[in-house]
Amino acid sequence: MKFLKLLLPIFLFVSLIACGNPVPQAKSVYVGEWQEKTMYLLITQDGSVRYKRLKDGVTTSLEAPLKGFTGDNFEVGIGPMSTTFIVNQAPHQEGDKWKMVVDGIELVKAMD
Template sequence: MVLNVKWSALLALGLIGCGQPVPPDKAAYVGEWQDKTMYLLITQDGSVRYKRLRAGASTSVQGPLQGFEGPHFKVGIGPMSTTFVVSKPPYRDEENQWKMVVDDVVLTKSDR
């Protein structure tokens, strides 16, 4: 029984880092995006970090990318996941800066 518990724990830990890499057609999503109230980091290997301040409260999500559904993307593990609604996928504005609209917030991609 103890052996099964150890293997289950190791399997669970292994699954935490198992996200899907960002597909080539969504490569523009990769990077560090932010505005005054939101921060979003999407890495090529499928790791996502998100933090948002709203009405005096902070929300954060950190987890593996589960995939894209059109322009939207899902982050998390199984039922513990969330979908980020992208109303405007990555685009270049008049000043040639990368922008994206996620959950009704216009984010700017960092040059780093």
């Protein structure tokens, strides 16, 4: 029983810091599945982010909550362990496709 009393606060703390911030209405065009042959980015409305990139034979991946937006850029992570995604070109429509440039890579939004 004592063990459970110790575990409960730890579980609650981890649960709270793991929750992402929902994507603000003004940034709702960011929500979706974005990809290119070497990069994949999923941003959900509830603030979950999944990222995978292949560069120089090395795969980098990340699954973490959204911390927030600064201009067009967005920060993902938990506490001091975070990364900022540099958005060189915000989501925009070109013909029938939605595109966004993140960290210098042009991504196309998967159609629903």
